[in-house]
Amino acid sequence: MSEHISGKSRFQKRGGAAFSIPDLYNGIVQRDRSSLARAITLIESNAEQHFSLAQELLQKVLPKSGKSLRIGITGVPGAGKSTFIEAFGMHLCNLGFRVAVLAVDPSSSISGGSILGDKTRMEQLSRHPNAFIRPSPSEGKLGGVHRKTRETMLLCEASGFDVILVETVGVGQSEAIIRDMVDFFLLLVLTGAGDELQGMKKGIMELVDAIVVNKADGDNKPLALKTKKEYNQILHFLHPATSGWRTKAYTCSSLYLEGISEIWNVILEFEKNTKASRMFNERRKIQNKKWLYSMISDQLHYRFFQQSEVKSVLPRLERAVMDGEKSVSAAVFELFNES
Amino acid sequence: MSEHISGKSRFQKRGGAAFSIPDLYNGIVQRDRSSLARAITLIESNAEQHFSLAQELLQKVLPKSGKSLRIGITGVPGAGKSTFIEAFGMHLCNLGFRVAVLAVDPSSSISGGSILGDKTRMEQLSRHPNAFIRPSPSEGKLGGVHRKTRETMLLCEASGFDVILVETVGVGQSEAIIRDMVDFFLLLVLTGAGDELQGMKKGIMELVDAIVVNKADGDNKPLALKTKKEYNQILHFLHPATSGWRTKAYTCSSLYLEGISEIWNVILEFEKNTKASRMFNERRKIQNKKWLYSMISDQLHYRFFQQSEVKSVLPRLERAVMDGEKSVSAAVFELFNES
Numbered sequence: 001m002s003e004h005i006s007g008k009s010r011f012q013k014r015g016g017a018a019f020s021i022p023d024l025y026n027g028i029v030q031r032d033r034s035s036l037a038r039a040i041t042l043i044e045s046n047a048e049q050h051f052s053l054a055q056e057l058l059q060k061v062l063p064k065s066g067k068s069l070r071i072g073i074t075g076v077p078g079a080g081k082s083t084f085i086e087a088f089g090m091h092l093c094n095l096g097f098r099v100a101v102l103a104v105d106p107s108s109s110i111s112g113g114s115i116l117g118d119k120t121r122m123e124q125l126s127r128h129p130n131a132f133i134r135p136s137p138s139e140g141k142l143g144g145v146h147r148k149t150r151e152t153m154l155l156c157e158a159s160g161f162d163v164i165l166v167e168t169v170g171v172g173q174s175e176a177i178i179r180d181m182v183d184f185f186l187l188l189v190l191t192g193a194g195d196e197l198q199g200m201k202k203g204i205m206e207l208v209d210a211i212v213v214n215k216a217d218g219d220n221k222p223l224a225l226k227t228k229k230e231y232n233q234i235l236h237f238l239h240p241a242t243s244g245w246r247t248k249a250y251t252c253s254s255l256y257l258e259g260i261s262e263i264w265n266v267i268l269e270f271e272k273n274t275k276a277s278r279m280f281n282e283r284r285k286i287q288n289k290k291w292l293y294s295m296i297s298d299q300l301h302y303r304f305f306q307q308s309e310v311k312s313v314l315p316r317l318e319r320a321v322m323d324g325e326k327s328v329s330a331a332v333f334e335l336f337n338e339s
Numbered sequence: 340m341s342e343h344i345s346g347k348s349r350f351q352k353r354g355g356a357a358f359s360i361p362d363l364y365n366g367i368v369q370r371d372r373s374s375l376a377r378a379i380t381l382i383e384s385n386a387e388q389h390f391s392l393a394q395e396l397l398q399k400v401l402p403k404s405g406k407s408l409r410i411g412i413t414g415v416p417g418a419g420k421s422t423f424i425e426a427f428g429m430h431l432c433n434l435g436f437r438v439a440v441l442a443v444d445p446s447s448s449i450s451g452g453s454i455l456g457d458k459t460r461m462e463q464l465s466r467h468p469n470a471f472i473r474p475s476p477s478e479g480k481l482g483g484v485h486r487k488t489r490e491t492m493l494l495c496e497a498s499g500f501d502v503i504l505v506e507t508v509g510v511g512q513s514e515a516i517i518r519d520m521v522d523f524f525l526l527l528v529l530t531g532a533g534d535e536l537q538g539m540k541k542g543i544m545e546l547v548d549a550i551v552v553n554k555a556d557g558d559n560k561p562l563a564l565k566t567k568k569e570y571n572q573i574l575h576f577l578h579p580a581t582s583g584w585r586t587k588a589y590t591c592s593s594l595y596l597e598g599i600s601e602i603w604n605v606i607l608e609f610e611k612n613t614k615a616s617r618m619f620n621e622r623r624k625i626q627n628k629k630w631l632y633s634m635i636s637d638q639l640h641y642r643f644f645q646q647s648e649v650k651s652v653l654p655r656l657e658r659a660v661m662d663g664e665k666s667v668s669a670a671v672f673e674l675f676n677e678s
Contacts, residue, residue, distance in 0.1 A: 058666040203542030327397040
């Protein structure tokens with residue numbers, strides 16, 4: 001990629017000054033927040049000419065990345081994710097850790113964003129000098145949101161963040177992908193296990209390393225404890241997400257800051273155990289490999305389905321197949337012979 | 340495909356006579372068992388020249404297919420799938436139904452087949468004039484086993500089979516694919532819910548329409564009833580596989596033929612309900628569509644990864660990505676620029 005090092009290594013903000021990739025890199029590793037923010041904007045750009053610049057930057061930061069603890073947090077809307085992240089993030093910041101909060105909202109391109117990861121939701125945390133909050137990137141081609149979030153994570157790590165919190169909504173198809181980008185995955189729930197699980201993705205309990213019953217305070221506390229017990233009973237019959245680790249349910253009150261430090265201790269214990277068993281690094285390697293193959297797959301699909309010949313015959317073939325008028329094999333044969 | 344109708348429409352068995360596709364078609368719809376068996380062999384052939392003949396035949400049988408009830412049966416090795424299918428299949432045959440049993444063993448190419456679907460396992464059923472048993476096809480390129488099983492199902496339907504039983508081992512990656520080719524999916528288990536589920540695929544309970552605790556006889560019966568209760572408790576918290584249908588656990592004894600007719604009644608009720616709600620046909624349409632896109636995806640991957648340029652650089656790129664030396668995006672960029 002040496003052809004980009006010279007004059008092309010400049011990223012021009014709308015109406016703003018141009019920055020060179022080496023400058024951005026230096027800013028990032030020196031923990032300059034505006035450099036980090038600008039670099040993320042570069043990664044998030046859907047413009048063709050920014051892609052290779054972003055790749056050049058990523059290649060440079062790569063040796064500095066990978067040292068954080070990556071924690072995924074999911075839960076249905078209303079489970080109190082923002083309040084939990086505010087409480088949990090403040091706890092970590094006060095312990096001296098630098099914390100980056102990234103939101104992943106796969107629906108952002110359609111709805112304009114149902115989770116925001118924005119600063120208005122986490123007022124205290126957003127003002128803390130140790131915290132960095134970034135809303136969900138917008139869609140764009142090629143596994144956009146997830147690719148951008150992974151790459152943003154690497155930038156944050158190179159910029160010295162110790163903990164990355166990746167937040168997503170527990171209703172879509174994102175959970176399996178988030179599982180594949182974090183070390184520890186936490187499901188935030190409310191009281192009443194059965195009803196709530198109905199709104200979540202199938203198999204979600206077998207993807208997570210802890211279930212936290214939120215809002216365990218006031219009149220709600222006895223019910224929260226009962227819910228915790230119910231989850232533990234179900235978990236007993238299910239696969240753990242991480243081999244060698246037993247997924248359990250816990251309670252907390254984000255409002256009264258109860259149970260927050262216990263959850264951090266659980267995560268630290270998880271880190272200690274999985275690093276000792278080498279599961280931690282093994283998983284990261286497998287995650288990188290999976291990510292490679294999923295991006296290859298995205299590229300293949302993108303290149304195929306954007307062909308005009310494919311676009312013109314596919315709707316007819318799809319209809320014929322759905323209605324049982326044409327065999328799938330015959331449709332595929334036709335498609336590949338015409339493209 | 341009209342170019343195949345004439346002289347090319349002949350399928351030559353090793354050392355045997357040639358059959359024309361119209362002859363095979365006539366044999367199939369006239370319920371001639373040897374024609375059906377020969378047609379399946381054609382579908383299963385990995386020879387290039389048989390593919391288009393097979394497609395021609397499939398296109399012809401398509402209007403005659405789709406009228407059966409498609410039932411998937413899974414369970415860990417030792418759960419008693421063969422004995423259950425023998426008992427269940429005999430029950431249906433004695434009711435006057437024609438029953439085809441197809442086995443799907445995705446590991447068959449490696450292990451030589453850990454499930455056989457063969458006639459020695461189901462002695463009584465294999466001799467019944469209403470039954471047709473076909474072992475798992477061998478692998479082969481392009482989603483081989485699953486494609487072949489789906490297409491064989493269509494042939495069996497065109498040949499007047501009322502019920503298709505698709506059997507698979509509940510330990511691999513096949514369950515989601517089997518779910519996408521059947522109307523009703525049944526999980527066969529033994530006593531002791533927790534331990535056994537550990538050996539099965541994650542999320543399996545949210546893929547099935549019934550859980551049947553087998554070997555509910557003799558001393559084992561009280562434990563089987565307890566296990567049934569445990570499963571029902573877990574199921575209460577999980578998603579049903581079919582919207583509008585509540586997945587429940589049942590017991591049966593394949594040995595003493597107890598509970599077999601009840602399970603058939605459950606399936607008939609399922610059929611009635613889902614046909615009334617149109618879920619039945621809706622699912623089949625979605626299954627066809629999914630199958631189309633999964634075969635397109637298989638083709639894209641097959642064509643890409645068999646390129647010699649890709650084969651030569653991929654191992655190095657994969658290693659670099661796994662070790663964190665190269666960013667995934669950069670590796671993908673390199674791969675697509677070299678291929």
